[in-house]
Amino acid sequence: MPYIDVDKNLPGIRALLAFSPETAAPIGALAELLLRRSDSLSMADRELIGMYVSYLNDCFYCNHSHGEIAICYLNGNRELVDAVRKDYRQAPITEKLKSLLQIAAKVQQGGRSVLPRDIEQAKEQGASDHDIHDTVLIAATFCMMNRYVDGLATIAPQDMSSYPLRAKQIVEKGYGNHIFLQPQPQPL
Amino acid sequence: MAYIQVEEGIPGIRSLFQFNPETGGPLCDLAQALLRGPSPLSAAERELIAAYVSHRNGCMFCMNSHAMAARCLLGDQQHIVDEILIEQNTSALSAKMKSLLLIAGKVQVNGKSVKAEDIEMARNAGAGDADIHDTVLIAASFSMFNRYVDGLNTLTPSGRWAYEEMGKRMSEKGYQL
Numbered sequence: 001m002p003y004i005d006v007d008k009n010l011p012g013i014r015a016l017l018a019f020s021p022e023t024a025a026p027i028g029a030l031a032e033l034l035l036r037r038s039d040s041l042s043m044a045d046r047e048l049i050g051m052y053v054s055y056l057n058d059c060f061y062c063n064h065s066h067g068e069i070a071i072c073y074l075n076g077n078r079e080l081v082d083a084v085r086k087d088y089r090q091a092p093i094t095e096k097l098k099s100l101l102q103i104a105a106k107v108q109q110g111g112r113s114v115l116p117r118d119i120e121q122a123k124e125q126g127a128s129d130h131d132i133h134d135t136v137l138i139a140a141t142f143c144m145m146n147r148y149v150d151g152l153a154t155i156a157p158q159d160m161s162s163y164p165l166r167a168k169q170i171v172e173k174g175y176g177n178h179i180f181l182q183p184q185p186q187p188l
Numbered sequence: 189m190a191y192i193q194v195e196e197g198i199p200g201i202r203s204l205f206q207f208n209p210e211t212g213g214p215l216c217d218l219a220q221a222l223l224r225g226p227s228p229l230s231a232a233e234r235e236l237i238a239a240y241v242s243h244r245n246g247c248m249f250c251m252n253s254h255a256m257a258a259r260c261l262l263g264d265q266q267h268i269v270d271e272i273l274i275e276q277n278t279s280a281l282s283a284k285m286k287s288l289l290l291i292a293g294k295v296q297v298n299g300k301s302v303k304a305e306d307i308e309m310a311r312n313a314g315a316g317d318a319d320i321h322d323t324v325l326i327a328a329s330f331s332m333f334n335r336y337v338d339g340l341n342t343l344t345p346s347g348r349w350a351y352e353e354m355g356k357r358m359s360e361k362g363y364q365l
Contacts, residue, residue: 003302004317004321005317019321020321020325022225022226023218023221023225025214026214026215029214029217033210033211033214057298057299059299107335107339110246110335111245111340112246112247112338114191114338114340114341116191116341119191129192130192133207133208133340136340139335139339140331140332140335141332143328143331143332144328144332147298147299147328147331148324148325148328150299150302151291151295151302151324151327152299152324153302153304
């Protein structure tokens with residue numbers, strides 16, 4: 001049961017964005033800017049960072065929502081996403097992404113946990129200042145989203161087959177207002 | 189030295205807004221909506237929550253700047269800021285504010301740390317949905333801002349007096365790029 005009177009038909013952050021449209025607008029814009037850009041970090045890389053931080057924060061809703069979105073961008077490669085959760089160091093991903101996930105994991109603990117050698121390692125693997133910036137801000141943003149979602153005890157749908165359907169909406173339309181105007185899709 | 193090439197001499201989050209104005213826009217809008225927009229909590233109370241969470245996260249830049257903004261907004265009540273942050277003495281606060289700070293402290297640890305009885309206590313002290321929502325989101329967003337500022341090792345001026353002008357500007361003009 002959510003701690004405040006939100007629309008019970010809306011899961012997770014959707015219920016909160018609908019509850020507070022004034023703060024929903026910048027939060028949606030931030031998610032769109034950070035997660036829907038493909039440069040030297042792909043959209044899959046960005047979602048994996050968000051998913052991994054959510055996993056570390058034990059936020060079921062964000063972990064599974066963003067895991068499914070990453071799977072869509074990875075053409076259905078669920079094994080890869082599971083391997084990142086289990087131990088990203090052993091996962092079949094680039095050394096650069098491993099070094100960025102290490103920075104993200106440090107950010108999850110606290111900003112001051114990120115040490116110069118974490119940054120050096122990422123730069124040695126070819127990470128640019130912008131890659132490092134975006135990694136830190138994505139990780140920090142998920143530390144906000146996860147606390148917002150769980151701190152108010154929002155509903156996390158337990159039917160796992162609804163998550164891929166929702167992921168498809170994001171993959172097709174991004175993080176616009178539509179995400180908090182629609183309930184979790186129901187599997188047929 | 190910041191971990192990425194931001195302009196030298198610009199402190200804290202402002203150096204990051206300048207490095208990446210694109211995300212700076214919504215981040216400022218979020219701070220403005222949360223700390224100055226409509227809320228049953230006063231701007232001073234919201235700045236106190238922000239300073240308290242930043243203090244718990246050990247983020248000196250955010251703690252000092254928001255504590256100074258709170259002092260400016262509190263006027264002759266500004267002793268409350270040091271009582272809370274330095275002496276951990278909350279006796280000057282209302283029961284409602286005490287219960288909201290407790291929730292903010294739990295959010296700082298982790299979302300799941302907030303328990304139904306914490307919410308119950310806040311409600312018994314007169315907090316409504318908007319008080320609780322705003323408290324949780326302020327605490328959550330400072331869990332982000334603090335990590336952004338310290339995770340990239342931005343310039344942190346030392347000593348509270350370096351923050352006087354900043355706090356005054358924040359209290360008068362709010363948050364804009």
